Amino acid sequence: MSFSKRMAAGAIVPVFCLPCDGKRHVIRILRRLEGVRVVDTPRHATVLVVAGDVIPQMAQAVRRLHDQLTEPRGIVCWNCKRGADGFNEAAPAIIHEEKSAEEVIVRMHRDLVEGRRPSSPLFGPMKNPVPWQGKGDHGQGGEGMMGGNPYGRPMPMTGGDIRDGLQLGSTSFSLGPFLTWMPPGLVISLTLQGDVIQQISCKAPDFSCLRDVDEVFLLALKKPVPLAALETMRARHHLRAVSDLLYLLEMDSYGFQALELAETAAAGQSEKILQFARKLHRTGLYLWTTGGIGNLPPAAVAGLGPLARAAGLKEDARQTDPAYGSLNFSPLSQESGDVTAVCSQRMAEAAQALDLAGRAGNRLRDPGHPLEGPRGVMIEEKSRTCKKLVEEQAVGMAWDNFVTWLVSLDIDTSVMPSAEDYEKEFRVSAD
């Protein structure tokens, strides 16, 4: 084996993750592993981690993304209840439990690089299935700069810019369902002029079932749960949302610290979070990249929990909950509603939650009262999504600001049905 192969085999494994179960927790687990680096595109990855079962409506996207990995490529399945169906020829490795994840991924990478395992075969065609074809007899002609539909796709036509009506080329495309910074399963269709969003639509229902939230909140809707457990999980949720934003801003070390805090946070440890928040605010890069972006109008974010409070609305279902009354709870809020305010609100609420958890003792929460979840008031395992907010506020935003703002919203669309839901709805057998 050559020296370069030995060096490559010992490197940190670049991994691209597909959260087919609709949850981002696998990406967060992978980010905490030392020998693994989660990358944003499949081209940079050696190993494709497929978390959850691949349902038929996602299969095409999964195959396309798999083919976009450069050779050598390998697949690792995690939490696949139906095993590795659909990947049989690729012979993926399977992660059975979280503590063996790093070992399985690193072994897969080493076997691929050292040639002990063949690269996963391609699913798609090698050549473009649609040749260049114009309208004329010889393949020429048509609309657009070059005529015809080159390789089956039209050229972008001109459109009016919303800023000044200039008729220039507008680019339309769809993003999703698997982008590291977007909620899994969400597909957004955009039209850009330059880098300014002209039109946007999200393929997501208005109300969503909460899949990407801790179990204790779903349990709290039905049964009395300890207040301390509820508030500790609230703090962890907010810290994870902050870490997602920090990773997007390429402040990986701060994102990692936020994730570590999220996993180790315990009742009464609010000072650690406040210290972290102060450290973050002292970095000029954080304030520069998040300040003044996406000022949320209070009317548009009412009922959206921390987003509403970041915009200045002091609404919180815990105000009227008698379990919190004895703890002298009062909601925190910011003023500006920009991304910095949203992030500050999350960290302040996380610190407050740990403080409440430390003083709650054995208090139980009565399920008869409205439950304030980490994304707002929860009603029968559903909460408002931000579909309308995104579609209205994003128009006119520059692309980089839009991405930062969207991640700060921490939206959960849960458009990815689980394998059980899909089978139940369409009566497809497990085979």
Added chain:
Amino acid sequence: MEAFLSILIVAAVVFVSSFSVAWFFRQRDPVKHPWSATLPFLGGAIPPTHAWNQFHMRYYPMTLLFIAFEMEMMFMYPWAVVYIKEGVKAFMEMGMFLAILSLGILYAWREGALRWQ
């Protein structure tokens, strides 16, 4: 003539050797790219159109400012030549000229022409 010949020989050797090395390694390990790999990464979606479109740079305000202050520099070059001979009077006159133009900078600043959009 000999110098040109030697350069030509060196260039030919470099060309031939670099292409030979590239061809040799290409034969040994040819890269196979499927069609999906040639598409831009959109998280699993296929782009509906090509990305060849016109992009307006919107630099008009910056260009106008540049031309205005370029003309200012055009006046300052001959002034710099005679400044030592003319003394304080030349300094005062150029100061007034720059002060008037500075009002233009303040106006452009207020109107947001210096903001990077």
